[in-house]
Amino acid sequence: MIKNDLFLRTLHGESTERPPVWFMRQAGRYLPDYMVLKEKYSFFERVQNPDLARKITVMPIDQVGVDAAILFSDILVIAQSLGLQVDMIPEKGPVLQTATTEAEVAALNLENTYEFFRYATPAIEAVKEGLENRVPLIGFAGSPWTLLCYIVQGQGSKDFGEAKKFILNVPERAKVMLEKITEATIRYLEIQIDAGCDVVQIFDSWGGILSPTMYYEFSLPYMERITKAVKDRVPVILFAKGAWYALDKLNATGASALGLSWTTSPEYARKICGPKTIFQGNLDPATLLASPDVVAKATKKMIDSFGGQNHVVNLGHGVLPTTRVESAKAFVETAKAYPY
Amino acid sequence: MIKNDLFLRTLHGESTERPPVWFMRQAGRYLPDYMVLKEKYSFFERVQNPDLARKITVMPIDQVGVDAAILFSDILVIAQSLGLQVDMIPEKGPVLQTATTEAEVAALNLENTYEFFRYATPAIEAVKEGLENRVPLIGFAGSPWTLLCYIVQGQGSKDFGEAKKFILNVPERAKVMLEKITEATIRYLEIQIDAGCDVVQIFDSWGGILSPTMYYEFSLPYMERITKAVKDRVPVILFAKGAWYALDKLNATGASALGLSWTTSPEYARKICGPKTIFQGNLDPATLLASPDVVAKATKKMIDSFGGQNHVVNLGHGVLPTTRVESAKAFVETAKAYPY
Numbered sequence: 001m002i003k004n005d006l007f008l009r010t011l012h013g014e015s016t017e018r019p020p021v022w023f024m025r026q027a028g029r030y031l032p033d034y035m036v037l038k039e040k041y042s043f044f045e046r047v048q049n050p051d052l053a054r055k056i057t058v059m060p061i062d063q064v065g066v067d068a069a070i071l072f073s074d075i076l077v078i079a080q081s082l083g084l085q086v087d088m089i090p091e092k093g094p095v096l097q098t099a100t101t102e103a104e105v106a107a108l109n110l111e112n113t114y115e116f117f118r119y120a121t122p123a124i125e126a127v128k129e130g131l132e133n134r135v136p137l138i139g140f141a142g143s144p145w146t147l148l149c150y151i152v153q154g155q156g157s158k159d160f161g162e163a164k165k166f167i168l169n170v171p172e173r174a175k176v177m178l179e180k181i182t183e184a185t186i187r188y189l190e191i192q193i194d195a196g197c198d199v200v201q202i203f204d205s206w207g208g209i210l211s212p213t214m215y216y217e218f219s220l221p222y223m224e225r226i227t228k229a230v231k232d233r234v235p236v237i238l239f240a241k242g243a244w245y246a247l248d249k250l251n252a253t254g255a256s257a258l259g260l261s262w263t264t265s266p267e268y269a270r271k272i273c274g275p276k277t278i279f280q281g282n283l284d285p286a287t288l289l290a291s292p293d294v295v296a297k298a299t300k301k302m303i304d305s306f307g308g309q310n311h312v313v314n315l316g317h318g319v320l321p322t323t324r325v326e327s328a329k330a331f332v333e334t335a336k337a338y339p340y
Numbered sequence: 341m342i343k344n345d346l347f348l349r350t351l352h353g354e355s356t357e358r359p360p361v362w363f364m365r366q367a368g369r370y371l372p373d374y375m376v377l378k379e380k381y382s383f384f385e386r387v388q389n390p391d392l393a394r395k396i397t398v399m400p401i402d403q404v405g406v407d408a409a410i411l412f413s414d415i416l417v418i419a420q421s422l423g424l425q426v427d428m429i430p431e432k433g434p435v436l437q438t439a440t441t442e443a444e445v446a447a448l449n450l451e452n453t454y455e456f457f458r459y460a461t462p463a464i465e466a467v468k469e470g471l472e473n474r475v476p477l478i479g480f481a482g483s484p485w486t487l488l489c490y491i492v493q494g495q496g497s498k499d500f501g502e503a504k505k506f507i508l509n510v511p512e513r514a515k516v517m518l519e520k521i522t523e524a525t526i527r528y529l530e531i532q533i534d535a536g537c538d539v540v541q542i543f544d545s546w547g548g549i550l551s552p553t554m555y556y557e558f559s560l561p562y563m564e565r566i567t568k569a570v571k572d573r574v575p576v577i578l579f580a581k582g583a584w585y586a587l588d589k590l591n592a593t594g595a596s597a598l599g600l601s602w603t604t605s606p607e608y609a610r611k612i613c614g615p616k617t618i619f620q621g622n623l624d625p626a627t628l629l630a631s632p633d634v635v636a637k638a639t640k641k642m643i644d645s646f647g648g649q650n651h652v653v654n655l656g657h658g659v660l661p662t663t664r665v666e667s668a669k670a671f672v673e674t675a676k677a678y679p680y
Contacts, residue, residue, distance in 0.1 A: 158498070159625075159626055159660065160626070161626045161629050161660055161662065162629075164624065164626035164629065164630075165626065165629040165630050168626075168630035168634050168638070169630050169631055169634060208603060209603075210603075211602045211603060211605075211624050211656075213605075213641075214624075242582075242603070243603075244584065244585075245584075245603060245604075245605060245608065263548060263549075263551060263552065263582070263583075264585075265551075265552045265553075268585065284551050285499075286499055286500070286501045286504035286505065287508060289502075289504065289505040289508075290504075290505050294508050294509060301553075316551075320501055322501065
């Protein structure tokens with residue numbers, strides 16, 4: 001039904017004429033037309049209003065030419081669904097009502113998940129309409145550990161020291177929180193899939209700041225639970241930024257593909273996971289700050305090192321806000337020109 | 341001559357009764373007595389005044405009981421020695437005069453290195469006097485790539501996008517800068533060794549934000565050059581934060597020990613480098629935010645996983661400013677209580 005199904009065929013392990021390409025945060029901050037909408041509407045209006053969600057999600061398909069769309073949203077909606085106030089402060093980023101005491105963790109509320117996410121179905125349906133079956137739509141959520149980072153710290157952080165202190169000092173309370181986040185996330189992904197998302201990705205943006213031992217205890221089991229809950233319905237992509245040491249265990253979850261950071265070489269990933277695993281990534285997003293010819297050369301080298309198969313071309317993390325559209329286009333067009 | 345030579349014996353590959361312990365940024369921001377001096381004197385007064393440098397460097401020996409002292413200074417002194425203005429802005433961190441154009445890079449000045457560092461010899465001699473041969477003194481410098489990050493970006497950054505753009509767009513100009521930084525660093529380390537430093541450490545704080553390919557081109561060769569220049573005089577420790585993928589190549593430089601981030605497991609490091617390599621690390625610094633009993637348990641587990649030999653107990657990065665002194669003491673005392 002979907003005209004350009006290159007991304008889906010790749011995720012199903014088929015051999016393809018070229019690797020598909022999309023990139024994390026492709027719908028957003030580096031696009032001038034997005035910045036116009038950002039000036040006019042609040043962050044959560046842009047997420048929840050079907051017309052805005054459609055416009056923003058479809059924008060990179062028309063303007064940059066990627067092979068997949070990703071729903072415009074934010075990982076912090078799960079914190080909101082649990083009853084916490086989340087504000088997006090310009091220049092500063094998200095500020096959250098925290099939950100750290102036993103009473104605050106007990107009060108995290110799973111009863112309103114469906115009520116809270118009632119905006120999602122019409123928004124996703126509007127996006128699907130806007131896509132006119134041109135490319136598949138990716139839904140997404142954050143990993144439970146990454147959500148805990150924000151819920152405990154209350155804002156972004158270089159080291160999420162408070163979040164780590166929390167899991168070290170009160171591990172059982174942390175696990176109660178992680179269980180609740182996991183359940184809300186599974187429900188939210190089910191809603192996304194019911195409304196038409198063709199693939200889902202779990203972003204463990206702060207996975208790589210944990211030591212391996214802590215990662216295996218506080219992040220991996222919850223990612224695995226989510227993967228197992230939805231993987232029979234749609235392909236699941238796991239992206240654990242910087243958690244190179246967990247590749248073998250992430251691969252064993254049954255996910256369809258693994259996102260790689262730019263510090264994990266394709267050769268290393270292949271050695272650990274074998275020839276069949278589908279990898280997504282992994283150009284350093286800062287590369288797109290360079291001139292288009294430098295971008296094209298670096299992208300080509302990256303694609304070649306993956307070998308052109310079992311690979312979804314992407315960045316190793318979200319596109320930087322200062323990226324120029326020409327450089328993003330050079331990245332996408334290089335992938336589309338494969339084989340060179 | 342040095343009474344507690346456990347650290348030196350370990351770096352020389354000797355079998356020891358217990359692993360030595362010190363930690364990165366042990367002289368500084370988490371110590372109340374340091375904060376008193378910080379209120380009264382500017383950053384560079386604290387570095388350059390022999391009396392202040394002595395007080396601050398010796399403080400953790402007396403107050404926390406570590407087995408080695410590390411000279412109180414900052415990696416950015418190399419940028420100053422090249423003629424760039426560096427200001428330490430409270431709450432914000434360093435702000436540097438940048439050098440990015442061809443003319444600015446050409447103007448980076450190697451002629452004043454010795455003149456600039458004339459404060460270092462009396463400061464180090466005062467420190468040595470204050471130590472009274474109780475423990476060895478570590479000198480240090482930043483890696484050339486890490487210095488380039490600050491000189492191009494002009495301040496701290498999450499991604500050092502401008503620095504990466506610089507090495508991608510004008511790699512030859514970047515290498516001219518790296519050469520100059522390398523030369524200034526070798527001279528500065530020679531001065532430190534001449535004045536009495538027993539060991540030196542190179543901090544590649546931003547090594548791990550480069551892809552392996554970029555690391556091998558823009559960081560490793562300069563670290564190697566510095567190591568080879570001084571390693572016959574004193575043991576050299578290389579700490580490349582997050583650059584797990586380069587462990588084998590860092591090990592081949594001839595350094596006496598390799599610092600490990602907390603995301604690199606001892607098992608992995610041992611597998612890559614073999615049984616003889618001396619590792620330094622690697623407790624997650626955020627662990628010290630937890631209660632002293634949690635710290636003791638985690639430290640014990642970490643030391644056990646290194647096996648008690650060929651190991652310098654340390655953190656996986658600098659101690660966090662919000663660390664309580666009791667927790668830092670619990671870390672040090674656990675190492676000193678080995679074998680359990």
